Amino acid sequence: MSTPTKRLTTSAMIASFADEGQRTAKAPFGQALVRLARERTDVVGLSADLAKYTDMHVFRDAFPERFFQMGMAEQVMLGAAAGLAEVGLVPFASTYSVFATRRAYDFLCLDIAEPSLNVNVVGALPGLTTGYGPSHQATEDLAILRGMPNLTIVDPCDSVDIEQAVPALAATPGPTYMRLLRGNVPTVLDEYDYTFELGKAALLRPGRDVLMISTGLMTMRALQAAQRLERDHIDVAVLHTPTIKPFDTAAVLRETAGDRLVVTLENHSVVGGLAESVASCLAFAGRGRRIVPVALPDEFLAAGALPTLHDRYGLSVDAVTARVRAEL
Template sequence: MAEQVSGRTLGMGEIVDTGAKPFELAPFGTELAQLGKERTEIVGLTADMGRYSDILPFRDAHPERFFNVGVAEQSLIMTAAGLAKAGKISYCTSYSAFITRRAYDFVAIACAHALAEVKIFAGMPGFMNGYGATHQATEDISMMRGIADLTVIDPCDATELKQVVRAVADIPGTVYVRNLRGKVPVELGADYRFIPGKAQVIHEGQSVGVIGTGFMSARARDAAKVAAEHGVSAAVLHVSTLKPFDKDGVIAFAKRFDRLVVTENHKISGGLCTLVVEALYEAGLMKPMVKVALADSFFECGAQAWLEHKYGIDLPRLVQAIVEGR
């Protein structure tokens, strides 16, 4: 059930304080535990990151189907692939930075190339922690979308994440999900339905088109509401599936507006911004565009809100991009 939360201290890998918004606690693990009751072929694995990936509810509900391989991400991926070969659906968890940088070849060959039923829920994607470059997976979308036969998903909130947990069990082959953990805000309405491979408008407007992914889509919607107070009407398109990319949906949305804003919790190159530019260019559609994303650099340690402000992906920066077009 959703609860109310006010000011608090962030846990490892949680997104910025939800303020007065409702949240759900550990939606990934609780939904996976329930799904595990319905589908006995599901197994859960972690590389000693059970607490910080929210998979512990599954462990507690299905201890005979839970495996902790220790601090060994390559072993995590290979074990998940092996279990998939034995007829299981392997849900595995660790930090995004560790999976992408340490086990990339194993994801590509043992999983994607083999069409293995491995569902990777990668914690702390992008700018989701204050631990600096060693833990900030700010290039993971760029890396993972470069692997053939791999699905890449960036959920917006707890509502969508729970639906993604269920949906990936039936998406063929290997899936990479940017996992949200801890007290995850509830941003989308109860009528929202995740559709694999489809972008969806989550806020209507007339003047500016904002294209986002992950929790930045929810932030874009908040920014659109603030922009309306300044007389600027903005619509928000949420692109939850980055691979396969909904090129047609993005182009149709972009055609409605004189200018665009693209935003993501990722470096400005290789992720959503690049995907949108490529799609529009191929369609012969040129629009003024502001990109609200991370620079191509390494980043400091510090409080997440401070980092997001310093590196320009916080709410005021999005409002500026929508209202002022810069």
């Protein structure tokens, strides 16, 4: 009698991408915002009827008088956030990335970015972090927003990045957009003597054979892949770039100066994200060289369980290690 195959299943909407047994922190964004609000009375929170699914409910419950439920009206939410910033408050406005970027772009651009107001937009379910299909998979949010003047863009790797980024974003003049990892978020970067610094990349591990330049949750995958490849005597460096804009061109130029294989890793479309940021950085500096992009394809993605989708579209650790081995 054959052994039945174990099916990979997750809740399609808010599935965790944490590995079994991995250390996690619960709602790091919500917890960090509460800590910040205790120190700063000017911090307020807004939600477009998604507080529970963006961890804004933690702030709502702690500071109900400083929380504004705007309903399913993302344009109104960002317009209201702009008004709150105009009178000296520091709003954090949370919704799904697809709604903040596709649906409310004009309000973010003209109400917030053009006057350079201190509004912090927090987008949940970035890239392929939900199995609900194209209506909720924000695979092109970085491409949409990279061209917006005055806007700072952050793509955190884990709970450490998020907890440290929140106060940094509040202290930054002008608008910000952060891709949110919500729920039980893995804790990884505390093992690498890491401190989040806005606009700066961090070399998490050195390596002579391969340079992985990664952002967001793919930094976690890069570190895991590097450990696996080490067993095959392949020495992999990992450069984490949590800030997409402004981009740390100096770090990229420094680390790509040798002859190592350069691989970019991102939870985003291959169009308009990290791979193109690295490529343009090198091209503008007169550095012509090949880059191997690990990214989502330029297409609308399928619905399904996250582990299956990450394997299918090349974001899993198995897929990353196989890709690197094939390129060497």
